[in-house]
Amino acid sequence: MEVRCPRCGKNFVRRVQREGLAEIMASAAYLYPFSCQLCAHRFRVWQWGIRDTKQPIDQRQYERISVNFPMAFVTDAGRGNGTALDISMGGCAFKTEPAPQPGAIVQLQLHAPGLERPLIVEAAVVRSVRSMYVGTEFLRLRSQEQYRLTQFAASILTARRLKDDAASQAGRLRETDPVPQMR
Numbered sequence: 001m002e003v004r005c006p007r008c009g010k011n012f013v014r015r016v017q018r019e020g021l022a023e024i025m026a027s028a029a030y031l032y033p034f035s036c037q038l039c040a041h042r043f044r045v046w047q048w049g050i051r052d053t054k055q056p057i058d059q060r061q062y063e064r065i066s067v068n069f070p071m072a073f074v075t076d077a078g079r080g081n082g083t084a085l086d087i088s089m090g091g092c093a094f095k096t097e098p099a100p101q102p103g104a105i106v107q108l109q110l111h112a113p114g115l116e117r118p119l120i121v122e123a124a125v126v127r128s129v130r131s132m133y134v135g136t137e138f139l140r141l142r143s144q145e146q147y148r149l150t151q152f153a154a155s156i157l158t159a160r161r162l163k164d165d166a167a168s169q170a171g172r173l174r175e176t177d178p179v180p181q182m183r
Contacts, residue, residue, distance in 0.1 A: 003045050005038070005043070006043055007039050008038060010036065010039075010154065015034055016034060037062055062091075064088050066086050068085065071084045071111060073100070082134070083095045084110055092124075092135075096132060096134060103125065105126075114152070119149055122141060124139055125139055
């Protein structure tokens with residue numbers, strides 16, 4: 001059964017962790033929480049016969065999309081350039097040297113392929129720094145930039161889904177298929 005977001009109608013949704021006693025009890029009746037990867041709408045869907053498993057669910061709100069394109073950032077300490085490594089509707093990770101400090105507020109210019117001009121994130125906070133790898137959370141985007149980010153993410157997710165569908169029709173594993181265990 002394909003799950004679609006009731007707000008935007010897209011099928012880029014993922015099952016998310018249950019929050020609170022009501023959602024835990026609802027899952028006993030096959031009612032599970034989902035979140036749209038594009039518009040962030042959280043909703044519940046009946047999935048009769050699909051039992052909740054005890055597998056850990058990624059606690060991130062949005063799925064990371066692997067990318068590789070140039071970007072620039074500005075902090076109070078100065079400017080820098082880097083390479084975006086992954087992006088989601090809620091943030092991005094990039095590689096740069098020297099890296100800004102955790103907690104720093106940065107402005108990002110993402111030079112994503114297919115966009116006429118850089119995508120501007122007015123404010124993002126640096127959440128993690130590991131060597132030269134920086135993880136950020138988006139704090140503020142203008143509505144036009146939010147729309148452009150949504151369109152960019154949708155195009156990448158659509159292309160990946162088409163590639164996965166073609167691979168499954170050819171009998172190959174998709175990127176999202178579990179890898180069989182050797183015994």
